[in-house]
Amino acid sequence: MENLAQLEALCERLYNSQDSAERAHAENTLKCFSVNTDYISQCQYILENALTPYALMLASSSLLKQVTDHSLALNLRLDIWSYIFNYLATRGPKLQPFVTASLIQLLCRVTKFGWFDDERFRDVVKESANFLSQGTSEHYAIGLKILNQLVSEMNQPNPGLPSTHHRRVACSFRDQSLFQIFQMSLTSLRHLQSDVASRLQELALSLAHKCLSFDFVGTSIDESSEEFGTVQIPSSWRPLLEDSSTLQIFFDYYSITKAPLSKEALECLVRLASVRRSLFVNDAARSKFLAHLMTGTKEILQSGQGLADHDNYHEYCRLLGRFRVNYQLSELVNVEGYSDWIRLVAEFTLKSLLSWQWASSSVYYLLGLWSRLVSSVPYLKGDAPSLLDEFVPKITESFLTSRFNSVQVGFPDDLSENPLDNVELLQDQLDCFPYLCRFQYESSGSYIINMMEPVLQSYTEKARLQTCDKNDLSIIEAKLTWVVHIIAAILKIKQCTGCSMESQEVLDAELSARVLQLINVTDSGLHSQRYGEVSKQRLDRAILTFFQHFRKSYVGDQAMHSSKLYARLSELLGLHDHLLLLNVIVGKIATNLKCYTESEQVIDHTLSLFLELASGYMTGKLLLKLDTVKFIIANHTREHFPFLEEYRCSRSRTTFYYTIGWLIFMEDSPIKFKSSMEPLLQVFVSLESTPDAVFRTDAVKYALIGLMRDLRGIAMATNSRRTYGLLFDWLYPAHMPLILKGITHWTDTPEVTTPLLKFMAEFVLNKAQRLTFDSSSPNGILLFREVSKLIVAYGTRILSLPNPADIYAFKYKGIWISLTILAREIKGS
Structure with missing residues (x-):
């Protein structure tokens, strides 16, 4: 008991202390409970005898970790399983909510991991149902919480559980228990409809929503993306969905509850509106379901109830948006009351557009609905007016x-x-x-x-x-x-x-x-x-x-x-033709590149348009006829394009030179290539004549960064043996020493080494077999030698430098690019 009092004091510190050193000490001392399997019986002792919720929390979370990380004996797991059920039945109502939640998570984790190991684990739904029938609202809440957590646990993969095993368990659970749980949620909703205890209503609604959101086919849909498509509810659920009271209960809950409960009711309706077409036996059953949805949404529009709440409003727009995904205009038009419905939806849309500030993110669904309806007009048969x-x-x-x-x-x-x-x-x-x-x-x-x-x-x-x-x-x-x-x-x-x-x-x-x-x-x-x-x-x-x-x-x-x-x-x-229009576009591109020095976004956007034009087969050929483009190819210097001077736009230089490269190599002329490279040659010459003593100045640094980014762009544009050969002969052997000098003098400055290494990684990449020299040519070996010098020069220096706080930017990134270079040059023969 003395030890227990000590343990409770430690747990209090672990969960509540403001002092991080104190918390870390407590965590270290208590680690054994979650790591060592010999402590499982101690956890049970704590659950039986401890008085503070923090000690109970420790026992519960330690057991959860033990169950997840160790493969415990089957009997031990079954003991834990039945012990927790009894514990929740006898002591659950008096526990703190966070302790209950932790114990329920443990229970569901044991159930999931043991699903195929013993039949008894599958009685979890029956055991939970006992809580619902015990009469007290506390027990009822625990029963609903267990089912909620169980559906969540089965629906999401666990670290440590292979995904194929997770899927097998999820499918087996879907086929054996999920329908029963959904029925229980509906029964609870009906039973609680007149009950004022909204906490229970919330749990029942949440349970229905979790069942409808279950990953029925294992596609693990991304909830954040709007188009979660159709909900693939199993055929065995058909009678329940064809029963009109199922849809109605959610419309009823929307009308009797306030947000956020009413929003949850709408979320369930969004799911039901997305049920796959093939679930219904025939068109009549489907039309009846659709008519019910339309009547329900129409009543909400007529009363306007709950729509002043932003979350409800957004969810309601999503519900209307589902009509476009799952139903055809021809089906909507034939439903009785269509004209009233479409008029109300139009009024609602117009009102939403007027209050655009409030509704801006929701209007998207409404416009989507209208665009889908409009696209279906040509396929509309019959004489019902749309x-x-x-x-x-x-x-x-x-x-x-x-x-x-x-x-x-x-x-x-x-x-x-x-x-x-x-x-x-x-x-x-x-x-x-x-x-x-x-x-x-x-x-x-x-x-x-x-x-x-x-x-x-x-x-x-x-x-x-x-x-x-x-x-x-x-x-x-x-x-x-x-x-x-x-x-x-x-x-x-x-x-x-x-x-x-x-x-x-x-x-x-x-x-x-x-x-x-x-x-x-x-x-x-x-x-x-x-x-x-x-x-x-x-x-x-x-x-x-x-x-x-x-x-x-x-x-x-x-x-x-x-x-x-x-x-x-x-x-x-x-x-009068597209060449003239192209001239207008290129004129605008040139103006932007000349006039914007500060705005990175405009420069990037302009360059991506320029690249699109240059890399189009037909537009590329047309560009070469334009004087503006000839001017850009001949004069790509900072005097004409001041953004090249601006360090914050230096990343854009690669795209700029990639585009210029495309245009140069399209012409297929070595003389044109040499004259176009003149501005870069000037930079090389000026850097090569800089004495070592002043090689560590800002002017040299920015010139080097710019040059490497420019060269990388040109290298990216070489797509054949011939064009690559032009660049190789231009660089080797004359300019390779400068690149080596750059990396040796600036090893400790990632701003310089990263663009330099990235250029090298591009230069040794054998894409489109461009790096194939003649059989009698030693160029492959020479290139390998030059690059090896570079890697050794960088590697020996970077490894000996001390580690700073941001080790990724300073060391790891350069090392990663160096390894990429090595891999590429070995692969490239």
Whole structure:
């Protein structure tokens, strides 16, 4: 008993002490309970006799670790299993919640690990049911907690348990017990419906949700991704799902509970709305189920109950979004009451778009639903009206207006707040919208043009002024940014059915012409002094996104020379073919590379567009005809492109030179290669003439970093024996000593060694068999020798340096790249 009092004091310190040294000492002293199997009986003694919850917690968590980490004898595990059940039945109601939770986790872990070892473990559901029938609410809660934890435990893999074994257990549990547990959750929900003890309601709802979220087919769906597809409920559950009271109980719970309980009820409905089609015997049963879902969602819209709570609102939008994934428009239209339902959903969508600040992340599901409905219109048979013609144009216009109004309010300049800052995410969110625009393209197209014209007009006028209110200008730019992103999204998807190809191309031309007019203005007059402004950078990134989508649809590889787009663009702007348009795009790329020195994002985005153009088979060939591109290839120096001077943009240099490499090697001319490498040669010459005494200066450091990043880009672009040979002969033997000198002088500076080693790793990579020299050539051996010198020089020095705090950046990263180089040069023969 004395020892027990000491142990309780230690446990108190372990779980409660603020002093980390004290906690560590307690942890060390008590470690034996969870590591040594001889202490299992002591854990039982503690559970029997200890008075503090912390000592009980220690015993329980130590047993959990023992069961997970050691393969204990079967009898011992069965003893622990029945002991915990009895313990929870007799003492459970008086225990602290965290102790109960720990004991229940232990119970479920023993059950899972022993599932195939003894039949008795499978009685876990029957044993838990005894708790539900004992009459006291405390026991009822423990029973529900055990079932909750059991479903979770069976559904998630455990470290230490092979995944195949986990899957076998999960499937066996699914087939033998899960349906029974789901039935128990429904019985509990009905039994507790009039009960005010919301804790029990919460446990029963949570249990139903866990059963419906079970990984039925072992695909371990990613819950965070929105499209978890259909829920593959086993056929044996069919009678329960075809029984209308199953769906109804969740709608009832939504109406009688408050958040967060009501949200859990909606989550169960989202799951039920996603049940696979083939579960139902026939179309009639499925239609009945769908009608019930529609009636339930309609009643929520009519009363508006609970939707003022943000979580409920978001989950409700997800529920409406499931209609698009699992049901066809033709099925929805034939349900009685469809017209009321679609009208209410349209009103709800319009209201959501107006309160965009509050609902921005949820609107995505609603737009998804509408875009799916619109896409299904051409396949609609029969004469039941879909009513989409009436609602979709309103929704499209409301969306556009809401985006404009969002600018008026002005987002704080915090990046997480402004949707225009994350271009990729923004494009994902705009994915569904183009389908709505193209549904009634003529009306929505002219609506966009009417919105854009006055703003564009005002922007053009501001360019002529000497000064202007900055805030005023940034609002105009934000509006233009939205419109350009929306037009880009529309061009991303080509035609929709139900409207002629030609008329859509003419409208594409009308919208594109407005963006092309804008481009003439962005870099002129007053605007050409605003490259440091965030709103200007957002606008330029939107324009780059527009070019990316426009190129895929109308320039180069799949260019449509017969396209009506160019005929209309010729009338509007005199751009009668895609070479002229390419010239506009490249002009913008060149301007961005010249004018942006600070904004890494704009530079990166510009370079990725440039690379896309250069690496397209057709567009690459077309680029070489343009004067701007010839200028870039001949003059890639920091005088012309100041971003090369900016250290924070130095990573972008690799992409820049990769693109230039593509273009140089497309021409297939050794003379062209030599003249294009002239700017890099100058850097080599200046570094080679630097005396050792001043080799450790910042100027040398940044010149070396830049040079290595540039060379890596050029090396990445060599895709054949011949092009690789040009680079090899240019570098070896003349310039190899400088690279060796760089690594020996700067070993302790990862900023220099990492780009240098990465260039080397690219240089020795034998991709596309580019590293194949003639049989009589010693070049392979010479390259191996040069690289070996480099690795030895780096390796001997780095290993002898002391270890700093950030050992990965300082040592491990360089060592890892060195080992990559070794592996590649041995593989590359």
